[in-house]
Amino acid sequence: MAPCKLHLVFLALLFFSGGALAAAGTTANGTATAAATPATASRVRSLASSASQGVVFSLDRYGARGDGRHDDTPALSRAWKAACASPRPAVVLVPGGKRYLLKLVKLSGPCKSSVTVTVKGTLVASPNTADWSDRDRRHWIVFRAVDKLTVNGGGAVDGNGETWWKRSCKINKAMPCKEAPTALSFHYCTSLRVQDLKIVNSQQIHMSVEDCASVQLTGLSITASGTSPNTDGIHITRSKDVQVTNCKIKTGDDCMSIENGTHNLHVSQVVCGPGHGISIGSLGDDNSRAEVSGITIDSVQLYGTTNGARIKTYQGGSGYAKDITFQNMIMDNVKNPIIIDQDYCDKAKPCKAQGSAVEVSNVVFKNIRGTTVTKDAIKLNCSKNVPCRGKYLPERKMEKIWDGSSTAVHVQKLGHVHQSC
Numbered sequence: 001m002a003p004c005k006l007h008l009v010f011l012a013l014l015f016f017s018g019g020a021l022a023a024a025g026t027t028a029n030g031t032a033t034a035a036a037t038p039a040t041a042s043r044v045r046s047l048a049s050s051a052s053q054g055v056v057f058s059l060d061r062y063g064a065r066g067d068g069r070h071d072d073t074p075a076l077s078r079a080w081k082a083a084c085a086s087p088r089p090a091v092v093l094v095p096g097g098k099r100y101l102l103k104l105v106k107l108s109g110p111c112k113s114s115v116t117v118t119v120k121g122t123l124v125a126s127p128n129t130a131d132w133s134d135r136d137r138r139h140w141i142v143f144r145a146v147d148k149l150t151v152n153g154g155g156a157v158d159g160n161g162e163t164w165w166k167r168s169c170k171i172n173k174a175m176p177c178k179e180a181p182t183a184l185s186f187h188y189c190t191s192l193r194v195q196d197l198k199i200v201n202s203q204q205i206h207m208s209v210e211d212c213a214s215v216q217l218t219g220l221s222i223t224a225s226g227t228s229p230n231t232d233g234i235h236i237t238r239s240k241d242v243q244v245t246n247c248k249i250k251t252g253d254d255c256m257s258i259e260n261g262t263h264n265l266h267v268s269q270v271v272c273g274p275g276h277g278i279s280i281g282s283l284g285d286d287n288s289r290a291e292v293s294g295i296t297i298d299s300v301q302l303y304g305t306t307n308g309a310r311i312k313t314y315q316g317g318s319g320y321a322k323d324i325t326f327q328n329m330i331m332d333n334v335k336n337p338i339i340i341d342q343d344y345c346d347k348a349k350p351c352k353a354q355g356s357a358v359e360v361s362n363v364v365f366k367n368i369r370g371t372t373v374t375k376d377a378i379k380l381n382c383s384k385n386v387p388c389r390g391k392y393l394p395e396r397k398m399e400k401i402w403d404g405s406s407t408a409v410h411v412q413k414l415g416h417v418h419q420s421c
């Protein structure tokens with residue numbers, strides 16, 4: 001007989017604020033639709049129309065072969081340099097139907113005018129290990145210090161990650177643990193738009209936004225094997241005023257990882273899985289300070305991910321993660337649908353108990369529905385010293401009500417239990 005698989009259908013409405021958990025008054029209802037709202041649609045249209053203007057600098061005119069074998073890095077660098085020096089808005093064109101082989105490449109500003117990189121064909125990472133130096137193993141394509149940069153075009157960025165994954169210490173224990181490149185990095189960019197692009201099989205993280213402000217990421221499709229190691233979809237850190245909409249992310253690690261220094265991030269219409277879900281943190285590593293605020297995750301669907309909505313902090317940190325809303329989420333077959341873990345540890349040695357913690361406050365989970373393969377729909381392990389005390393009274397079918405006397409709460413049987421054997 002087939003083993004029993006417990007399917008838990010949960011419906012959660014949970015609100016806790018300022019370190020105290022409180023009952024929320026309204027009934028959870030509403031559907032998280034995948035359809036774009038009119039506001040989103042018009043924003044996408046206006047982005048698309050603005051991107052088609054400018055003086056064109058095609059890679060082919062700068063000596064690129066586009067045959068997937070010859071190194072086109074110098075051609076891209078030259079086209080970028082010319083476009084960046086253009087006093088009029090410029091377009092760096094990666095022509096369609098061809099594969100342009102690239103090694104590590106850094107495309108830096110400031111530029112004279114706005115620059116659009118239109119990728120119609122494919123940018124592919126060199127599969128030759130000799131092309132990757134140990135001096136910088138963390139990057140492949142890097143945009144740095146550019147104001148008004150747009151990357152678009154409907155083409156692909158292919159990290160050729162399979163050879164890197166095989167050499168990862170997470171896959172092959174005999175290998176040393178070393179970094180692998182992030183496919184697309186944006187550092188110190190302002191008014192950045194990345195739209196309508198496929199990013200596939202990155203060596204490690206697919207896209208990283210660091211030290212940026214005023215960012216829109218839309219219409220991205222990010223795909224790698226569910227077993228590929230550390231292949232986060234979108235990583236965001238030290239950045240503010242960021243919007244992520246209409247993205248599909250299927251990878252082997254976090255669909256989105258939201259790290260220290262992220263403020264005012266709005267994520268909507270994102271479909272995720274396989275992967276590890278949407279994660280805020282880890283924060284407070286090595287007794288560090290963390291500052292994260294104003295995060296809204298809205299209308300997101302997760303399929304078969306290990307986590308759904310997650311906040312993770314190490315013991316011993318300081319600072320805050322506050323004003324965070326997860327709402328209108330649909331989760332199917334998610335292992336840990338809602339999880340706050342202030343005892344996170346991903347170290348070779350166990351982390352020791354410490355008094356201080358990153359304070360997690362004003363977190364709202366609203367209208368989150370779906371199924372889980374484990375018995376706990378909600379796991380909260382809050383710090384003893386920076387506690388989330390109080391009453392916790394979510395939706396009707398709760399069987400356990402947390403009385404605040406324990407720091408670890410596993411809420412069980414929230415919603416209907418469907419047992420199929």
Ligand SMILES: *[C@@H]1O[C@H](CO)[C@@H](O)[C@H](O)[C@H]1NC(C)=O
Pocket residue numbers: 029030031
């Ligand atoms: C929930 O929302 C749906 C769609 O908006 C509506 O048809 C339904 O009546 C609502 N149910 C409750 C219990 O409010």
Ligand SMILES: *[C@@H]1O[C@H](CO)[C@@H](O)[C@H](O)[C@H]1NC(C)=O
Pocket residue numbers: 260261288289290291
């Ligand atoms: C996190 O950001 C804060 C504020 O910018 C900074 O003080 C702190 O050093 C950062 N922590 C880490 C681990 O980088």
Ligand SMILES: *[C@@H]1O[C@H](CO)[C@@H](O)[C@H](O)[C@H]1NC(C)=O
Pocket residue numbers: 342343381382383384407408
């Ligand atoms: C919760 O955190 C405490 C430390 O604060 C730790 O000792 C305990 O093992 C954790 N419980 C779970 C279930 O993770």
